[in-house]
Amino acid sequence: MRHPTRPSGGPGYLDGVRAAAPIGIAAFAFGLSFGVLARSAGMGRLAPVVMSLTTFAGSAQFAAASILAAGGGVAAAVAAAVLLNLRYGPMGLSAASTLEGPWWRRALAAQLVVDESWAIAQRDGRIDRHLLVGAGLLLAVGWVGGTAVGALAGDLVADPASLGLDAAFPALFLALLAGQIKGRSRLLAAIGGALIALALMPVAGPGVPIIAASLACLVGARRS
Amino acid sequence: MTAVWVTVAAVGLATMAIKAAGTLLVGDRTLPPRAQGALEHLAPALLAALVVSQALGGSGGGFAVDARLAGLAAAAVALVFRAPLLLVVTVAAATAALVRALA
Numbered sequence: 001m002r003h004p005t006r007p008s009g010g011p012g013y014l015d016g017v018r019a020a021a022p023i024g025i026a027a028f029a030f031g032l033s034f035g036v037l038a039r040s041a042g043m044g045r046l047a048p049v050v051m052s053l054t055t056f057a058g059s060a061q062f063a064a065a066s067i068l069a070a071g072g073g074v075a076a077a078v079a080a081a082v083l084l085n086l087r088y089g090p091m092g093l094s095a096a097s098t099l100e101g102p103w104w105r106r107a108l109a110a111q112l113v114v115d116e117s118w119a120i121a122q123r124d125g126r127i128d129r130h131l132l133v134g135a136g137l138l139l140a141v142g143w144v145g146g147t148a149v150g151a152l153a154g155d156l157v158a159d160p161a162s163l164g165l166d167a168a169f170p171a172l173f174l175a176l177l178a179g180q181i182k183g184r185s186r187l188l189a190a191i192g193g194a195l196i197a198l199a200l201m202p203v204a205g206p207g208v209p210i211i212a213a214s215l216a217c218l219v220g221a222r223r224s
Numbered sequence: 225m226t227a228v229w230v231t232v233a234a235v236g237l238a239t240m241a242i243k244a245a246g247t248l249l250v251g252d253r254t255l256p257p258r259a260q261g262a263l264e265h266l267a268p269a270l271l272a273a274l275v276v277s278q279a280l281g282g283s284g285g286g287f288a289v290d291a292r293l294a295g296l297a298a299a300a301v302a303l304v305f306r307a308p309l310l311l312v313v314t315v316a317a318a319t320a321a322l323v324r325a326l327a
Contacts, residue, residue, distance in 0.1 A: 019309070021310075047232050050236070051235065054236030057239055064231055064235055073227075074234070077231045077235075078231055078234045081239070082235065082242075085238070085242055085243075088243045089242050090270075091246075091266070093245075093246030093250065094266050094267075095246065096249075096250040097250065103247075106247040110243045111243050115274055119274075125264030126264070161320075162324055163317065163321050164291065164319065164320030164321030165317055166292055167316045167319070168316055169274075171299035173275045173278060174312075175312045177275060178303050185265060186265060189265040190272040193271070194273060196273065197273035198280075201285070201287060204285075210270065214269055216269035216272075217265040217269045218265075219265055
């Protein structure tokens with residue numbers, strides 16, 4: 001479904017940039033620590049930056065770099081990263097109807113889907129393309145820029161965890177979740193998603209709980 | 225060094241394909257109402273799972289309870305008082321940093 005004429009009051013790209021700014025700082029700090037970790041894992045200076053640019057998904061990159069550093073091998077590193085990124089399948093599908101233009105432009109815009117940009121771009125059960133692109137671009141600049149600084153210059157700031165920046169991500173998702181709970185069926189989807197994740201976290205590998213939790217969206221398939 | 229580049233290329237190509245699959249398969253077709261209804265519930269389901277995994281997830285899987293949970297609790301309080309997003313995120317980070325500094 002396309003939106004040839006947007007309501008004039010709709011959000012623009014800059015609104016997405018603005019909305020992502022608070023979490024952009026955390027993305028830069030974690031990009032920095034990924035650059036440092038990846039270089040100490042023997043990935044060199046260029047490969048971490050190329051990875052941040054092409055993969056652009058924090059948890060998968062950390063997982064792949066740690067497995068390589070521990071001598072786990074290429075297959076294990078790739079498998080873990082792909083498993084962690086499977087959630088971008090359903091996320092990309094939910095963004096599909098709002099992306100515009102020829103296939104290569106839509107495929108390019110879809111690369112800007114990460115947890116944070118996708119969460120920020122939610123509007124009334126749909127994705128807003130302008131918010132997604134604006135937020136995604138800011139996060140990409142922070143993440144890739146942070147990786148480059150970390151891989152080239154090493155550790156400039158303290159461990160992001162000592163600044164509490166790892167707590168910024170669950171807080172962001174909680175704040176965006178609070179705005180999502182409108183009506184019984186969405187509350188049910190949220191409770192279902194949380195319970196599935198909680199149940200699988202102790203037994204399944206990283207990535208599996210999140211992708212399984214996306215099945216809770218099926219409560220919305222009953223009607224409408 | 226070759227292993228690194230093979231990993232970077234494989235993970236990059238796979239991730240780009242996963243992210244682009246939705247829009248390339250669906251295009252601008254309108255989904256059936258039931259599928260659309262399910263997708264409209266993806267955000268609450270995945271956001272709740274992300275809150276749980278980001279606040280409680282251990283580095284190698286499983287659970288890890290640490291200062292992130294205090295940060296999340298502070299964020300919840302800020303949300304009850306209808307604080308803006310920037311303040312919610314800042315309060316969470318500051319609380320977690322404070323707990324770690326005191327511990």
